[in-house]
Amino acid sequence: MDIGEAAKRSNLPASTIRYYEEIGLIKSIGRCGIKRVFASDIVQRLAFISLGRAAGLSLDEIKQMLLHGNMQVNRDLLLSKADEIEAQINQLTLMRDSLRHAANCPAADHFECPKFLKLLKLATGRWNKSRR
């Protein structure tokens, strides 16, 4: 598969794929002339990267997960990442609720609404633990 095909299937620009290869996040299996050739599972790998990015992971973090293909070494890493993500889910849930409340609350200024402030306080209590 050439880079254009990979780009189409992964819905990522070719430049991004080249960049990912440059920083060692993915590999091509060789060259056909001057062109890179990718294995067909590159699509899944790119999907994993995109998912990770969408979940707020850095490319470095994703790299850690992809490096040890066997994943014996970094089971703990995976689990701790999962926990971090769960913490972020809680964060987001609070934000979502705050926004929905703000949209429905008749208060003139939300920073005077006790419910809104309570949500905020709840939120602020949490993020010292899981701050990036």
Next chain:
Amino acid sequence: MDIGEAAKRSNLPASTIRYYEEIGLIKSIGRCGIKRVFASDIVQRLAFISLGRAAGLSLDEIKQMLLHGNMQVNRDLLLSKADEIEAQINQLTLMRDSLRHAANCPAADHFECPKFLKLLKLATGRWNKSRR
């Protein structure tokens, strides 16, 4: 309240608070000599900003929400942001599940494990809608 106090209470560096004021995200209520003076509710506002950031919103998006203190105008904005955040929660949930699965699955290479791939596929289906 001076900027040092605000920094302490919000757990943000003074430089960040100055920056937020510079871009119009917050306001000081005046000066005492050359020093900024903030109202005491600045702490809540900064908490809201931090929460928004932790939830992945840009400063611009947060600004939109803070601009219209009354929030009559942008009830829809709030709700649509809430929906976006909910979409991201679903994203993150998938990522969390993928990671937990990967940590527990005995497969040598996770890109050959059908469950893992299924999670990936589920994830990839979603993110075209809510991509940043």
Next chain:
DNA sequence: CCTTGACTTAAAGTTGACTTGAAGTTGTAG
């Protein structure tokens, strides 16, 4: 009066994740 420490400004620097540009190389179609 002088120092200290917390503040001030404006401008430049940093980081991560890409994107863009310029210049060159292929393989296929007309």
Next chain:
DNA sequence: CTACAACTTCAAGTCAACTTTAAGTCAAGG
């Protein structure tokens, strides 16, 4: 043969969100 599209490299540019630096202001304490 030539044109063209799709690839290549390498360097430089971009963006958000800060941080750092340099140079200055000010009130309080010794």
